[in-house]
């Protein structure tokens with residue numbers, strides 16, 4: 001995809017020196033870290049503030065739900081992480097948080113409060129898309145494999161409206177693409193009779209291996225519809241199934257849904273170091289394709305910093321009963 005916005009060297013330097021002022025760790029005290037970033041808004045380059053407002057408007061009016069911003073400020077040193085346990089290693093090695101501060105700023109300027117899961121990395125609001133050795137070849141974002149079309153955390157009760165990925169380390173010679181299909185496109189390719197059955201709870205989803213490892217009680221979701229709202233989708237390819245007792249029409253609708261996905265336009269983006277890619281999690285489906293990996297070793301060191309966000313403050317507030325020990329935004333799973 002062509003980036004919507006590219007920071008000029010001056011804007012990047014200006015934002016970097018601003019975000020450098022923050023010394024608090026978002027992993028130890030998220031509310032104070034977040035407040036510190038909020039206090040800097042009046043010093044942010046105005047062109048970027050305007051861009052974030054435009055993105056919010058395009059999302060709310062269903063014009064465009066995937067955006068790319070290039071040449072974003074990052075930490076001056078991006079540490080190499082231990083592939084056996086990269087997250088623990090990140091907590092040990094990272095003592096500057098400029099990348100996190102930039103993601104927090106983007107979330108604040110687009111008015112999309114961040115969401116975290118208590119059972120994932122103790123509720124960290126900034127998580128990592130990085131290969132963990134033991135998940136190699138498996139269907140989870142924490143592997144080095146390709147990923148089929150899905151929403152993140154399909155099987156969970158509280159799901160992000162938006163996912164944002166920041167390229168921390170993206171090897172130059174590896175063509176790894178994130179694909180996105182918009183829910184509105186899929187629905188356009190479906191007949192009303194099929195839509196009706198896809199809106200009924202005739203389907204279930206098997207939890208991914210990482211979620212099962214983090215919380216042993218999880219195995220499959222309750223029965224759920226595939227379509228909801230205007231064009232929200234709840235689907236994990238090959239893991240969302242038709243319930244055994246569902247009517248025949250639901251099976252036909254399921255096949256029609258798969259065909260509609262194949263017919264829909266797929267936007268693809270190769271995330272470069274310093275790229276921010278942000279897209280709808282529920283109003284679309286995303287995947288990961290390894291088109292050509294020339295150097296598997298460097299590809300496995302690929303590191304994206306990731307946030308989950310609610311679409312607005314009212315939606316975040318509606319999930320208050322799920323907050324863990326009154327930690328706003330951190331949900332019990």
Ligand SMILES: [Fe+2]
Nearest residue numbers: 141151152286
């Ligand atoms: Fe994902």
